[in-house]
Amino acid sequence: QALADELAAPLAQSAERVDLSIADLTESPARLSDEANSASLFGDKRFIMVRLHSGEAVRAAAAIENLLAGYAGGDPVFIVAAGMADKTALAKSITAAPDALIATCYETSxxxxxxxxxxxxxxxxxxxxxxxxxxxxxxxxxxxxxxxxxxxxxxxxxxxxxxxxxxxxxxxxxxxGAENDEEDLGLLINAALSGDTKKLSGELAAVSPAGFSEVGLIRLMLRHLVKLADLRAKADQGTGVAKLVNHPSVFWKDRDNFARQLNIWSSAHIARLMERILALEIALKSSGQPDHVLVQEELLTITRKAARLR
Known part of the structure; x- marks a missing residue:
């Protein structure tokens, strides 16, 4: 994502950014190609940013193939596809296209x-x-x-x-350290993702007098879910949960939480959680309802779902 942002930075100074998600691409496989090849209402310059979480590149393949087949030099498209292998048929199609390139970023050791x-x-x-x-x-x-x-x-x-x-x-x-600033928010997130309704209620009561940053919680939760999705994908490929959570890349304080949550949430569930949290961020800006009410309702919904999945 950092590389995509760097490449898009010169465009961002004068062009409109259009963000698309996996939901947009799966709902209409032609949407990506249409967006790239259609002029904006006022003829403004645009660029399109697509962010796919781990495992979503397969679901987006039809939309990307449509783009490659129908691209006529329209708006530039940046696709961030976490976990996408560089030997797949889709990757080979991108590499072979005359007006596309693929850049593989490896996980930092x-x-x-x-x-x-x-x-x-x-x-x-x-x-x-x-x-x-x-x-x-x-x-x-x-x-x-x-x-x-x-x-x-x-x-x-x-x-x-x-x-x-x-x-x-x-x-x-x-x-x-970030864990000091975000410790209270981390307790809320881990209680929700672990399905611990009693603990979540206690943590919400503890932070209520001083309040907390709803946007900060959303950003932290997305970061946590990205890590959880990465670990879940590796678990799906056969790596044991104990080995995954005891890797040096997992902060020691988070190991028990990640182990518990990996046994609750599937890759598909984590992907839907990410979509819900992104939708929640949009709702905070547009619904008119109190932010803390929306966030608390979502946390309770996630907790109940996790409790059923345990």
């Missing part, structure tokens, strides 16, 4: 993530041990975009710069 985070820290003037870099890698599931935000936050806190480097003590993450 723990060692590569730690090395990259160390380099980020040095560029920010933060003197960081390898152990702290490893903790950040685990905390962010080796996501270098998130890791960079963590390093920048530490540099800002320390008032560090390349001209004035500052050491980052091992306790820095307990003070500034």
């Amino acid at each position: 723990q060692g590569d993530a730690v090395a990259a985070i160390g380099a980020m820290a040095r560029s920010e003037g933060v003197q960081m041990s390898r152990d702290t870099a490893a903790d950040i890698a685990a905390l962010t599931s080796n996501d270098l975009v998130l890791a960079k935000l963590e390093v920048e936050k530490i540099a800002l806190y320390l008032d560090a710069s390349p001209e004035s480097p500052k050491p980052a003590e091992s306790e820095i993450l307990s003070v500034l």
Whole structure:
């Protein structure tokens, strides 16, 4: 996604962005081609961004094939397809098309993530041990975009710069780490996805006096679901749950939660959950109802579903 955003950045300055989901593509396989080849109402420049979660490329294949067959030099299309193999028939069709290209991004290994985070820290003037870099890698599931935000936050806190480097003590993450800011939201999310109605009710009561960021919860939940979908896909391919959750890419505090949730949610269920959470974010901006009511209702719905699936 970060690569797609970087490639689209020059267009985003003057062109309208059109977002499509797997639901749009499966509902009408011609939709993607139609959007790419139709002029906007006012003749404005546009570009189309499609984000497919793990396993959804297969369901979107017909729409993408239609685009390749009918593309007539219209609006550019960016498709982010997590988990799509580069040896599939669809990938070969994209590679063979004269006006398309496929870029394969491989999952960052723990060692590569730690090395990259160390380099980020040095560029920010933060003197960081390898152990702290490893903790950040685990905390962010080796996501270098998130890791960079963590390093920048530490540099800002320390008032560090390349001209004035500052050491980052091992306790820095307990003070500034994302899990500290998001701990309460994480408790809500894990209670819901684990089907623990009693715990969810208790956590909602605990955060109610001070309130919480509904948008922050949605973003954190989507991040959690992306990781859960990735682990679920690997489990579907035969890797044991215990091996998956004990991998260094899974933050140690989250291992029990992920193990529990992998035994509840299938890949198809996780994909539908993502669609519901994205729809919830849209509803927050357009429904006119209080944000906390919408979010609490959705959390309770997810909890009841998880409880039935257990």
